[in-house]
Amino acid sequence: MDETFYRIKRLPPYVFTEVNAMKAAARAEGKDIIDFGMGNPDSPTPEHIVDKLVESVRNPRTHRYSNSKGIPGLRRALSAYYERRFGVTVDPETEVVATLGSKEGLANLAQAITSPGDVILSPNPSYPIHAFGFIIAGAAVRHLPAYAASPAARVEFMAALDRAVVHSIPKPMAVVLNFPSNPTAEVVDLDFYGEVVDFCRFHGIYILSDLAYAEIYFDDDNPPPSILQVPHAREIAVEFTSLSKTYSMPGWRMGFAAGNAQLIGALARVKSYLDYGAFTPIQVAATAALNGPQDCVDEIRQVYRERRDVLIEGLATAGWDVPSPQATMFAWAPVPPAFSGIGSLEFSKLLLEEANVAVSPGVGFGEHGEDHCRLALVENPQRIRQAVRNIKVFLANTDRHLETQERRAVAE
Numbered sequence: 001m002d003e004t005f006y007r008i009k010r011l012p013p014y015v016f017t018e019v020n021a022m023k024a025a026a027r028a029e030g031k032d033i034i035d036f037g038m039g040n041p042d043s044p045t046p047e048h049i050v051d052k053l054v055e056s057v058r059n060p061r062t063h064r065y066s067n068s069k070g071i072p073g074l075r076r077a078l079s080a081y082y083e084r085r086f087g088v089t090v091d092p093e094t095e096v097v098a099t100l101g102s103k104e105g106l107a108n109l110a111q112a113i114t115s116p117g118d119v120i121l122s123p124n125p126s127y128p129i130h131a132f133g134f135i136i137a138g139a140a141v142r143h144l145p146a147y148a149a150s151p152a153a154r155v156e157f158m159a160a161l162d163r164a165v166v167h168s169i170p171k172p173m174a175v176v177l178n179f180p181s182n183p184t185a186e187v188v189d190l191d192f193y194g195e196v197v198d199f200c201r202f203h204g205i206y207i208l209s210d211l212a213y214a215e216i217y218f219d220d221d222n223p224p225p226s227i228l229q230v231p232h233a234r235e236i237a238v239e240f241t242s243l244s245k246t247y248s249m250p251g252w253r254m255g256f257a258a259g260n261a262q263l264i265g266a267l268a269r270v271k272s273y274l275d276y277g278a279f280t281p282i283q284v285a286a287t288a289a290l291n292g293p294q295d296c297v298d299e300i301r302q303v304y305r306e307r308r309d310v311l312i313e314g315l316a317t318a319g320w321d322v323p324s325p326q327a328t329m330f331a332w333a334p335v336p337p338a339f340s341g342i343g344s345l346e347f348s349k350l351l352l353e354e355a356n357v358a359v360s361p362g363v364g365f366g367e368h369g370e371d372h373c374r375l376a377l378v379e380n381p382q383r384i385r386q387a388v389r390n391i392k393v394f395l396a397n398t399d400r401h402l403e404t405q406e407r408r409a410v411a412e
Helices: 015-028 047-057 072-086 101-113 128-136 151-167 190-203 261-274 280-291 295-318 343-355 381-396 398-411
Strands: 096-099 119-124 140-145 174-178 206-210 237-242 255-259 330-334 372-376
Touching (some): 015 343, 047 280, 119 151, 140 151, 151 190, 190 206, 343 381
Parallel strands (some): 119 140, 174 206, 206 237
Antiparallel strands (some): 330 372
Protein backbone atom coordinates (compact mmCIF):
# COMPACT_ATOMS: atom_id res chain seq x y z
CA MET A 1 0.00 0.00 0.00
CA ASP A 2 1.30 3.48 -0.94
CA GLU A 3 1.40 5.38 2.35
CA THR A 4 2.53 8.71 0.88
CA PHE A 5 -0.65 10.75 0.88
CA TYR A 6 -1.45 13.40 -1.72
CA ARG A 7 -1.20 16.47 0.51
CA ILE A 8 1.93 15.16 2.23
CA LYS A 9 3.56 14.71 -1.17
CA ARG A 10 3.12 18.44 -1.77
CA LEU A 11 5.08 19.36 1.38
CA PRO A 12 8.89 19.40 1.18
CA PRO A 13 11.01 18.18 4.10
CA TYR A 14 10.90 20.77 6.90
CA VAL A 15 14.32 22.42 6.74
CA PHE A 16 14.25 23.44 10.39
CA THR A 17 13.94 19.80 11.48
CA GLU A 18 17.61 19.15 10.74
CA VAL A 19 18.81 22.13 12.76
CA ASN A 20 16.42 21.30 15.61
CA ALA A 21 17.75 17.74 15.75
CA MET A 22 21.30 19.07 15.95
CA LYS A 23 20.29 21.44 18.77
CA ALA A 24 18.74 18.58 20.72
CA ALA A 25 21.83 16.41 20.24
CA ALA A 26 24.15 19.23 21.32
CA ARG A 27 22.12 19.88 24.46
CA ALA A 28 22.10 16.17 25.24
CA GLU A 29 25.92 16.37 25.20
CA GLY A 30 25.75 19.17 27.78
CA LYS A 31 26.52 22.04 25.41
CA ASP A 32 25.12 25.47 26.24
CA ILE A 33 23.30 26.44 23.05
CA ILE A 34 22.34 30.10 22.66
CA ASP A 35 19.17 29.77 20.62
CA PHE A 36 18.11 32.48 18.17
CA GLY A 37 16.22 29.92 16.10
CA MET A 38 12.51 29.85 16.92
CA GLY A 39 10.55 33.09 17.32
CA ASN A 40 9.26 31.97 20.71
CA PRO A 41 8.88 34.92 23.14
CA ASP A 42 10.60 34.24 26.44
CA SER A 43 9.13 37.09 28.53
CA PRO A 44 6.30 36.18 30.91
CA THR A 45 2.75 37.13 30.02
CA PRO A 46 1.80 40.34 31.92
CA GLU A 47 0.46 39.60 35.38
CA HIS A 48 -2.98 41.20 34.99
CA ILE A 49 -3.69 38.93 32.01
CA VAL A 50 -2.65 35.82 33.95
CA ASP A 51 -4.75 36.96 36.92
CA LYS A 52 -7.81 37.28 34.71
CA LEU A 53 -7.22 33.75 33.36
CA VAL A 54 -7.00 32.35 36.89
CA GLU A 55 -10.12 34.21 37.98
CA SER A 56 -12.08 32.97 34.97
CA VAL A 57 -10.92 29.36 35.15
CA ARG A 58 -12.25 29.11 38.71
CA ASN A 59 -15.76 29.64 37.36
CA PRO A 60 -17.10 26.18 36.36
CA ARG A 61 -19.34 27.78 33.73
CA THR A 62 -16.22 28.56 31.67
CA HIS A 63 -15.29 24.88 31.48
CA ARG A 64 -17.91 24.12 28.85
CA TYR A 65 -17.58 24.34 25.08
CA SER A 66 -16.85 27.87 23.92
CA ASN A 67 -17.75 29.77 20.75
CA SER A 68 -15.70 28.92 17.65
CA LYS A 69 -16.15 32.46 16.35
CA GLY A 70 -14.96 33.94 19.66
CA ILE A 71 -16.97 35.14 22.63
CA PRO A 72 -18.78 38.43 21.92
CA GLY A 73 -16.75 40.43 24.43
CA LEU A 74 -13.50 39.39 22.81
CA ARG A 75 -14.69 40.32 19.34
CA ARG A 76 -15.82 43.70 20.65
CA ALA A 77 -12.40 44.19 22.26
CA LEU A 78 -10.65 43.50 18.94
CA SER A 79 -12.98 45.98 17.24
CA ALA A 80 -12.11 48.60 19.88
CA TYR A 81 -8.39 47.94 19.30
CA TYR A 82 -8.78 48.63 15.57
CA GLU A 83 -10.66 51.84 16.34
CA ARG A 84 -8.05 53.29 18.71
CA ARG A 85 -4.94 52.00 16.93
CA PHE A 86 -5.86 52.47 13.28
CA GLY A 87 -8.99 54.61 13.29
CA VAL A 88 -10.84 51.75 11.59
CA THR A 89 -14.30 50.51 12.55
CA VAL A 90 -14.93 46.78 12.12
CA ASP A 91 -18.24 45.14 12.99
CA PRO A 92 -17.59 42.59 15.76
CA GLU A 93 -20.54 40.49 14.55
CA THR A 94 -19.79 40.21 10.84
CA GLU A 95 -16.18 41.36 10.35
CA VAL A 96 -14.26 39.71 13.20
CA VAL A 97 -13.39 36.09 14.05
CA ALA A 98 -11.19 34.94 16.92
CA THR A 99 -8.71 32.28 15.82
CA LEU A 100 -6.33 29.84 17.50
CA GLY A 101 -3.40 32.09 16.60
CA SER A 102 -3.01 33.77 13.22
CA LYS A 103 -1.41 30.61 11.79
CA GLU A 104 -4.59 28.57 12.30
CA GLY A 105 -6.67 31.40 10.89
CA LEU A 106 -4.64 31.59 7.69
CA ALA A 107 -4.69 27.82 7.22
CA ASN A 108 -8.44 27.53 7.77
CA LEU A 109 -9.19 30.48 5.49
CA ALA A 110 -7.15 28.72 2.82
CA GLN A 111 -9.35 25.66 3.25
CA ALA A 112 -12.46 27.83 3.14
CA ILE A 113 -11.81 29.75 -0.07
CA THR A 114 -9.46 27.59 -2.18
CA SER A 115 -10.38 25.20 -4.96
CA PRO A 116 -7.82 22.78 -6.43
CA GLY A 117 -5.84 24.59 -9.11
CA ASP A 118 -6.52 28.11 -7.82
CA VAL A 119 -3.51 30.43 -8.07
CA ILE A 120 -2.35 32.21 -4.92
CA LEU A 121 0.38 34.86 -4.79
CA SER A 122 2.66 34.66 -1.76
CA PRO A 123 5.95 36.36 -0.84
CA ASN A 124 9.24 34.44 -0.97
CA PRO A 125 10.91 34.30 1.51
CA SER A 126 7.98 34.19 3.91
CA TYR A 127 6.59 32.50 6.97
CA PRO A 128 5.86 28.96 5.71
CA ILE A 129 2.10 28.94 6.34
CA HIS A 130 1.64 31.82 3.87
CA ALA A 131 2.37 29.51 0.97
CA PHE A 132 1.88 26.04 2.40
CA GLY A 133 -1.53 26.71 3.90
CA PHE A 134 -2.74 27.10 0.32
CA ILE A 135 -0.60 24.28 -1.06
CA ILE A 136 -2.21 21.93 1.48
CA ALA A 137 -5.59 23.18 0.27
CA GLY A 138 -4.71 22.27 -3.32
CA ALA A 139 -3.73 25.64 -4.74
CA ALA A 140 -0.84 26.54 -7.01
CA VAL A 141 1.42 29.21 -5.53
CA ARG A 142 3.30 31.87 -7.47
CA HIS A 143 5.90 33.87 -5.61
CA LEU A 144 6.22 37.62 -5.18
CA PRO A 145 9.18 39.60 -3.82
CA ALA A 146 9.25 39.89 -0.05
CA TYR A 147 10.66 43.42 -0.21
CA ALA A 148 8.67 46.59 -0.81
CA ALA A 149 9.99 49.22 1.60
CA SER A 150 12.25 51.20 -0.76
CA PRO A 151 10.91 52.98 -3.87
CA ALA A 152 12.83 50.61 -6.16
CA ALA A 153 11.58 47.52 -4.30
CA ARG A 154 8.02 48.82 -4.45
CA VAL A 155 8.24 49.27 -8.22
CA GLU A 156 9.56 45.71 -8.59
CA PHE A 157 6.83 44.35 -6.31
CA MET A 158 4.06 45.99 -8.33
CA ALA A 159 5.69 44.83 -11.58
CA ALA A 160 5.82 41.26 -10.24
CA LEU A 161 2.17 41.52 -9.22
CA ASP A 162 1.27 42.65 -12.74
CA ARG A 163 3.30 39.82 -14.33
CA ALA A 164 1.56 37.30 -12.13
CA VAL A 165 -1.84 38.46 -13.34
CA VAL A 166 -0.79 38.51 -17.00
CA HIS A 167 0.88 35.09 -16.97
CA SER A 168 -1.29 33.08 -14.58
CA ILE A 169 -4.06 30.78 -15.77
CA PRO A 170 -6.42 30.94 -14.02
CA LYS A 171 -6.05 34.50 -12.78
CA PRO A 172 -4.80 34.71 -9.17
CA MET A 173 -7.65 34.67 -6.67
CA ALA A 174 -5.71 36.01 -3.66
CA VAL A 175 -2.43 37.63 -2.64
CA VAL A 176 -0.78 37.23 0.77
CA LEU A 177 0.99 40.22 2.33
CA ASN A 178 3.07 40.22 5.51
CA PHE A 179 4.39 43.52 6.81
CA PRO A 180 6.14 43.88 9.20
CA SER A 181 7.59 40.78 7.64
CA ASN A 182 8.65 37.48 9.11
CA PRO A 183 11.46 36.79 8.28
CA THR A 184 12.75 39.93 6.52
CA ALA A 185 11.52 42.55 9.06
CA GLU A 186 10.44 44.79 6.14
CA VAL A 187 7.98 47.56 7.00
CA VAL A 188 5.78 49.34 4.44
CA ASP A 189 3.69 52.48 4.54
CA LEU A 190 0.06 53.17 3.82
CA ASP A 191 0.82 54.41 0.30
CA PHE A 192 2.12 50.95 -0.62
CA TYR A 193 -1.03 49.33 0.71
CA GLY A 194 -3.06 51.84 -1.29
CA GLU A 195 -1.34 50.80 -4.52
CA VAL A 196 -1.94 47.12 -3.83
CA VAL A 197 -5.58 47.67 -2.92
CA ASP A 198 -6.21 49.67 -6.10
CA PHE A 199 -4.56 46.96 -8.21
CA CYS A 200 -6.38 44.09 -6.56
CA ARG A 201 -9.77 45.80 -6.65
CA PHE A 202 -9.32 46.40 -10.36
CA HIS A 203 -8.43 42.75 -11.01
CA GLY A 204 -10.84 41.18 -8.51
CA ILE A 205 -8.16 39.66 -6.25
CA TYR A 206 -8.56 39.12 -2.51
CA ILE A 207 -5.84 40.40 -0.14
CA LEU A 208 -4.86 38.42 2.97
CA SER A 209 -2.69 40.57 5.23
CA ASP A 210 -0.70 39.10 8.12
CA LEU A 211 -0.16 41.88 10.68
CA ALA A 212 1.05 39.71 13.56
CA TYR A 213 3.95 42.11 14.35
CA ALA A 214 1.91 45.33 14.33
CA GLU A 215 3.01 46.28 17.84
CA ILE A 216 6.65 45.18 17.75
CA TYR A 217 8.15 48.26 16.09
CA PHE A 218 11.04 50.58 16.93
CA ASP A 219 10.24 53.82 15.10
CA ASP A 220 7.84 55.45 17.52
CA ASP A 221 6.84 58.09 14.98
CA ASN A 222 5.81 55.54 12.34
CA PRO A 223 3.96 52.53 13.76
CA PRO A 224 3.07 49.95 11.10
CA PRO A 225 -0.29 50.65 9.43
CA SER A 226 -3.20 48.31 8.76
CA ILE A 227 -4.30 47.64 5.20
CA LEU A 228 -7.86 48.21 6.42
CA GLN A 229 -7.01 51.92 6.75
CA VAL A 230 -7.08 52.14 2.96
CA PRO A 231 -10.45 53.30 1.60
CA HIS A 232 -12.45 50.41 0.09
CA ALA A 233 -9.91 47.83 1.35
CA ARG A 234 -12.63 45.87 3.13
CA GLU A 235 -14.22 45.13 -0.22
CA ILE A 236 -11.40 42.64 -0.85
CA ALA A 237 -9.14 42.40 2.23
CA VAL A 238 -8.99 40.48 5.47
CA GLU A 239 -6.25 40.95 8.07
CA PHE A 240 -4.79 38.59 10.65
CA THR A 241 -3.44 39.73 14.01
CA SER A 242 -2.19 37.90 17.07
CA LEU A 243 -1.63 38.41 20.79
CA SER A 244 1.42 36.10 20.78
CA LYS A 245 4.09 38.77 20.37
CA THR A 246 2.20 41.89 21.46
CA TYR A 247 1.44 40.56 24.95
CA SER A 248 4.00 37.73 25.09
CA MET A 249 1.24 35.11 24.87
CA PRO A 250 2.57 32.58 22.29
CA GLY A 251 1.37 29.44 24.05
CA TRP A 252 -2.10 30.85 24.61
CA ARG A 253 -2.82 30.59 20.85
CA MET A 254 -5.05 33.60 20.43
CA GLY A 255 -5.37 35.54 17.21
CA PHE A 256 -7.94 37.24 15.01
CA ALA A 257 -9.13 37.80 11.48
CA ALA A 258 -10.88 41.07 10.64
CA GLY A 259 -12.14 42.70 7.47
CA ASN A 260 -14.17 41.60 4.46
CA ALA A 261 -17.44 40.13 5.70
CA GLN A 262 -17.61 37.46 2.98
CA LEU A 263 -14.14 36.12 3.82
CA ILE A 264 -14.82 36.34 7.55
CA GLY A 265 -18.08 34.46 7.06
CA ALA A 266 -16.31 31.71 5.10
CA LEU A 267 -13.66 31.34 7.79
CA ALA A 268 -16.27 31.28 10.56
CA ARG A 269 -18.27 28.59 8.76
CA VAL A 270 -15.26 26.30 8.29
CA LYS A 271 -14.19 26.84 11.91
CA SER A 272 -17.67 25.92 13.12
CA TYR A 273 -17.05 22.41 11.74
CA LEU A 274 -13.50 22.11 13.09
CA ASP A 275 -13.35 23.57 16.60
CA TYR A 276 -15.28 25.10 19.48
CA GLY A 277 -12.85 27.98 19.82
CA ALA A 278 -10.17 28.59 22.41
CA PHE A 279 -10.82 27.67 26.05
CA THR A 280 -13.18 30.37 27.36
CA PRO A 281 -10.87 31.56 30.18
CA ILE A 282 -8.17 32.22 27.55
CA GLN A 283 -10.65 34.30 25.59
CA VAL A 284 -11.65 36.20 28.73
CA ALA A 285 -7.99 36.87 29.54
CA ALA A 286 -7.37 37.96 25.93
CA THR A 287 -10.24 40.43 26.31
CA ALA A 288 -8.52 41.79 29.42
CA ALA A 289 -5.29 42.13 27.44
CA LEU A 290 -6.93 44.21 24.71
CA ASN A 291 -9.11 46.31 27.02
CA GLY A 292 -6.69 46.70 29.92
CA PRO A 293 -3.61 48.87 30.52
CA GLN A 294 -1.24 48.93 27.56
CA ASP A 295 1.96 49.84 29.44
CA CYS A 296 2.97 46.20 29.16
CA VAL A 297 3.02 46.48 25.35
CA ASP A 298 5.46 49.38 25.57
CA GLU A 299 7.61 47.39 27.99
CA ILE A 300 7.68 44.32 25.74
CA ARG A 301 8.57 46.51 22.78
CA GLN A 302 11.43 48.04 24.79
CA VAL A 303 12.76 44.57 25.66
CA TYR A 304 13.04 43.74 21.96
CA ARG A 305 14.54 47.16 21.16
CA GLU A 306 17.31 46.66 23.72
CA ARG A 307 18.05 43.15 22.50
CA ARG A 308 18.08 44.32 18.88
CA ASP A 309 20.61 47.04 19.65
CA VAL A 310 22.88 44.70 21.64
CA LEU A 311 22.78 42.10 18.87
CA ILE A 312 23.27 44.38 15.86
CA GLU A 313 26.02 46.47 17.47
CA GLY A 314 27.75 43.36 18.79
CA LEU A 315 27.68 41.56 15.45
CA ALA A 316 29.15 44.63 13.77
CA THR A 317 32.13 44.53 16.14
CA ALA A 318 32.49 40.82 15.36
CA GLY A 319 32.71 41.58 11.65
CA TRP A 320 29.17 40.58 10.65
CA ASP A 321 27.18 43.50 9.25
CA VAL A 322 23.46 42.92 9.76
CA PRO A 323 20.78 45.54 9.02
CA SER A 324 19.00 46.82 12.11
CA PRO A 325 15.32 45.82 11.88
CA GLN A 326 12.70 48.55 12.18
CA ALA A 327 10.13 46.07 13.49
CA THR A 328 9.44 42.43 14.47
CA MET A 329 11.46 40.30 16.87
CA PHE A 330 13.86 39.18 14.13
CA ALA A 331 17.07 40.23 12.42
CA TRP A 332 17.40 39.13 8.78
CA ALA A 333 21.12 38.55 8.47
CA PRO A 334 22.99 38.10 5.19
CA VAL A 335 25.20 35.02 5.29
CA PRO A 336 28.77 36.36 5.66
CA PRO A 337 30.42 36.58 2.21
CA ALA A 338 33.06 33.96 2.99
CA PHE A 339 30.28 31.41 3.61
CA SER A 340 27.99 32.38 0.74
CA GLY A 341 29.04 29.38 -1.33
CA ILE A 342 27.78 26.81 1.17
CA GLY A 343 24.25 28.15 1.62
CA SER A 344 22.25 29.12 4.67
CA LEU A 345 21.59 25.60 5.97
CA GLU A 346 25.25 24.54 6.02
CA PHE A 347 26.25 27.90 7.49
CA SER A 348 23.64 27.49 10.24
CA LYS A 349 24.91 24.00 11.02
CA LEU A 350 28.51 25.22 11.23
CA LEU A 351 27.52 28.09 13.51
CA LEU A 352 25.74 25.65 15.80
CA GLU A 353 28.59 23.14 15.86
CA GLU A 354 31.46 25.60 16.24
CA ALA A 355 29.95 28.58 18.09
CA ASN A 356 27.06 26.98 20.01
CA VAL A 357 24.71 29.53 18.42
CA ALA A 358 21.49 28.41 16.74
CA VAL A 359 19.85 30.44 13.96
CA SER A 360 17.18 29.66 11.36
CA PRO A 361 18.52 29.04 7.84
CA GLY A 362 16.93 31.44 5.39
CA VAL A 363 16.19 28.71 2.86
CA GLY A 364 13.57 27.41 5.30
CA PHE A 365 11.47 30.44 4.39
CA GLY A 366 11.78 29.84 0.65
CA GLU A 367 14.54 29.48 -1.91
CA HIS A 368 14.92 33.26 -2.14
CA GLY A 369 15.99 33.29 1.50
CA GLU A 370 19.02 31.10 0.75
CA ASP A 371 21.55 33.90 1.23
CA HIS A 372 20.26 34.89 4.69
CA CYS A 373 19.56 33.48 8.11
CA ARG A 374 17.07 34.68 10.69
CA LEU A 375 17.99 35.53 14.28
CA ALA A 376 15.14 35.76 16.80
CA LEU A 377 15.50 38.19 19.72
CA VAL A 378 14.58 35.58 22.32
CA GLU A 379 17.71 35.61 24.49
CA ASN A 380 18.49 38.22 27.13
CA PRO A 381 21.27 40.82 26.60
CA GLN A 382 23.82 38.85 28.62
CA ARG A 383 23.24 35.75 26.50
CA ILE A 384 23.31 37.83 23.33
CA ARG A 385 26.71 39.25 24.30
CA GLN A 386 27.99 35.72 24.90
CA ALA A 387 26.71 34.69 21.48
CA VAL A 388 28.50 37.66 19.90
CA ARG A 389 31.76 36.61 21.56
CA ASN A 390 31.31 33.07 20.24
CA ILE A 391 30.53 34.36 16.74
CA LYS A 392 33.56 36.65 16.77
CA VAL A 393 35.83 33.67 17.47
CA PHE A 394 33.97 31.64 14.84
CA LEU A 395 34.46 34.29 12.13
CA ALA A 396 38.13 34.67 13.05
CA ASN A 397 38.58 31.02 12.09
CA THR A 398 36.61 31.09 8.85
CA ASP A 399 39.16 29.16 6.77
CA ARG A 400 39.25 26.27 9.23
CA HIS A 401 35.48 26.05 9.39
CA LEU A 402 35.17 26.04 5.61
CA GLU A 403 37.70 23.20 5.42
CA THR A 404 35.64 21.27 7.97
CA GLN A 405 32.50 21.80 5.93
CA GLU A 406 34.22 20.77 2.72
CA ARG A 407 35.49 17.53 4.26
CA ARG A 408 32.00 16.74 5.52
CA ALA A 409 30.49 17.44 2.10
CA VAL A 410 33.00 15.08 0.44
CA ALA A 411 32.29 12.37 3.01
CA GLU A 412 28.57 12.62 2.39
